[in-house]
Amino acid sequence: MSRRTRVLLGVLLALALIALGLHLLNRLEPYEETLKHGPSPEARANPYLAAEHFLRQQGLNVQRSDGLQVLRELPSPGQTLLLLGSRRQMTPRQAERLMQWTAAGGHLLFVAERLWDEEEGKSGDLLLDLLNIQQYRSEDLADFLEEDEEAEAEAEAEPDSPAPLAQRYPNLTQLYLENEEAPAYIRFDTDYHLYDADNRAHAWANSGEATHLLQLYHGDGLISVLSDSEIWQNNRIGKFDHAWLLWYMTQDSDVTLVHRADNDSLLSLLLRHFPEALTALALLLLAGLWHLGQRQGPLQQPASRQRRSLQEHLRASADFLLRHAGQPSLLIRLQQDIQRRARHRHPGFERLGVAEQWQVLSRLSRQPSSFISQAMRPPTRQRLRSADFTRQVANLQTIRNAL
Numbered sequence: 056m057s058r059r060t061r062v063l064l065g066v067l068l069a070l071a072l073i074a075l076g077l078h079l080l081n082r083l084e085p086y087e088e089t090l091k092h093g094p095s096p097e098a099r100a101n102p103y104l105a106a107e108h109f110l111r112q113q114g115l116n117v118q119r120s121d122g123l124q125v126l127r128e129l130p131s132p133g134q135t136l137l138l139l140g141s142r143r144q145m146t147p148r149q150a151e152r153l154m155q156w157t158a159a160g161g162h163l164l165f166v167a168e169r170l171w172d173e174e175e176g177k178s179g180d181l182l183l184d185l186l187n188i189q190q191y192r193s194e195d196l197a198d199f200l201e202e203d204e205e206a207e208a209e210a211e212a213e214p215d216s217p218a219p220l221a222q223r224y225p226n227l228t229q230l231y232l233e234n235e236e237a238p239a240y241i242r243f244d245t246d247y248h249l250y251d252a253d254n255r256a257h258a259w260a261n262s263g264e265a266t267h268l269l270q271l272y273h274g275d276g277l278i279s280v281l282s283d284s285e286i287w288q289n290n291r292i293g294k295f296d297h298a299w300l301l302w303y304m305t306q307d308s309d310v311t312l313v314h315r316a317d318n319d320s321l322l323s324l325l326l327r328h329f330p331e332a333l334t335a336l337a338l339l340l341l342a343g344l345w346h347l348g349q350r351q352g353p354l355q356q357p358a359s360r361q362r363r364s365l366q367e368h369l370r371a372s373a374d375f376l377l378r379h380a381g382q383p384s385l386l387i388r389l390q391q392d393i394q395r396r397a398r399h400r401h402p403g404f405e406r407l408g409v410a411e412q413w414q415v416l417s418r419l420s421r422q423p424s425s426f427i428s429q430a431m432r433p434p435t436r437q438r439l440r441s442a443d444f445t446r447q448v449a450n451l452q453t454i455r456n457a458l
Contacts (some may be wrong), residue, residue, distance in 0.1 A: 063346040098289055103314050105289040109298050116309040123149050125311060129274065131159035135305045138165035139284045140314040142182070150181035158274025164304060166284045167249060186271070188280055189250045193265045196248060228267050228296065230260040236297060239303075243267035247282040279304060336446055337448055383434040389451040390431055396458040420457035 098104045101119075110117045118125075123145075129136070136156070142165070145232070157163040169180040171189035178184055205240045209254040226245050229238040241260065248265035260268035286297040325333055376385060393416070398404045401415050430450040439447065 094289065096125065101314065102288045103312060105292050106287045106298075106301055107312060109292065109301065110305060110310055113302050113306075115305060117248040118309075118311050120311055120313045123153070123313065125313065126152055126156055129156070129161075129311060131156050131161035133160075133308050134163040135164065135310050137305075137310065137312045137314075138163070139287070139312065142168060142180070145181055147181060150185060151438040153182065154185060154273065157276035157278055160275040162277045162279070162305075163273075163307060164279040164281070166281050169249070171250075183280075186255075186273075186280070187252045188269065189252055191248045191250060193246055193248050196265070197245065227264055228260050228262040230268070230296075230300065239299060241267075241286055241297060241300055242291075242295055243281075243286060244283040249280060249282055361381065382439055386447060386451065389448065389455065393431070393451065393455050393458065395456060400458055416454060416458075421455045422454065422457070426450065427454065 063366075092126055101107075107119065126136075136153075138153075147203045153163060165182055167180060167183055167188070167190040168188065169178040169183070171191060178190065180190075183190065203319050226242065226389070227240045229240060229241045231238045243262060244267075245262050245265055247267070249259075249267065249269050251259075251269055255271040256269040257272065258268075258270040265282070269280045271278050271280075285291055286294075287301055292298050292301070373385070394404070394412075397412070397416060397419065400419055404412060404415060407415065413424060413431060416422075416431070417424045417427045430447065431454075434447075
């Protein structure tokens with residue numbers, strides 16, 4: 056193939072590639088695609104992050120605290136404290152401190168955590184018990200509010216008109232304000248009901264079956280109690296009038312949000328910050344227990360039955376009696392055996408006195424009287440030394456073998 060032919064083929068190939076590129080370029084259509092990566096790590100760590108941003112947008116000063124230690128430097132007037140986290144580990148001293156802070160002019164808002172226990176006469180929620188506010192399950196209430204029959208009749212008479220929001224969502228809580236024609240709608244959890252036992256509340260909000268918000272004065276301050284705070288979490292604050300209610304409860308004040316009121320224990324802190332170290336420690340402990348549980352040396356084989364003799368059985372029986380009955384029991388048994396043999400050798404032995412019995416034993420065994428008296432003397436409770444006990448047993452066996 057000549058050089059001219061190769062150049063011509065190269066030019067034709069380049070033109071074909073350019074034509075193919077222009078054809079593909081004319082057929083391409085641009086489009087936009089949105090990739091959702093889900094909530095940010097900050098939003099996952101703080102369920103009330105959207106509530107904080109909303110309050111800041113309304114011009115309020117908002118700060119976040121991880122515990123109730125913020126009360127040491129937090130002034131009461133012009134402050135709203137939102138306790139939206141768990142309070143299961145709250146101490147009575149902390150509860151009294153909150154009441155004092157509120158009475159000095161602060162606004163305390165918290166969530167009821169526990170149900171009222173009729174038998175104990177308390178709920179275990181320190182703040183609720185101090186205010187004598189009781190929380191029940193809605194299904195346990197004896198009396199429920201009846202439906203508004205007149206509203207139903209009006210809805211049936213005007214089928215073409217849109218139904219009011221309260222009829223379309225019967226589980227919504229309606230909050231009525233002065234000089235307002237329409238109520239605010241909030242979707243509280245209708246499974247719970249708040250009851251003001253002392254009738255101190257001056258404002259409240261009800262759904263069709265239960266009360267979910269109570270407000271009462273405490274000293275120079277204000278206390279707001281909610282049945283749940285999920286309405287202000289990131290995924291629900293934008294629904295209905297939830298955001299408006301948060302602004303209404305905190306308006307004209309600085310806000311401090313505490314969504315972790317519990318004090319962390321040492322174990323929880325270690326699990327949170329040092330999980331790898333705790334795992335390594337657990338593995339080390341398991342390895343140590345496995346090492347200590349290993350057998351050291353060969354297995355000891357059980358003794359053969361053919362090797363066991365009567366002497367071993369007698370020795371084992373004597374060791375058993377010595378451990379459980381003591382030395383006096385063995386000595387008394389030997390003395391009784393000697394007396395039994397003496398009765399066979401000398402009729403009427405049992406009717407003789409002690410001194411006469413010892414003389415008879417001395418004559419029959421051909422042992423001196425001092426030897427007999429020392430051997431046949433009743434044993435004391437004091438434990439003998441091993442050498443003295445062995446000598447005493449040997450003396451008694453000598454007398455018994457001679458009879």
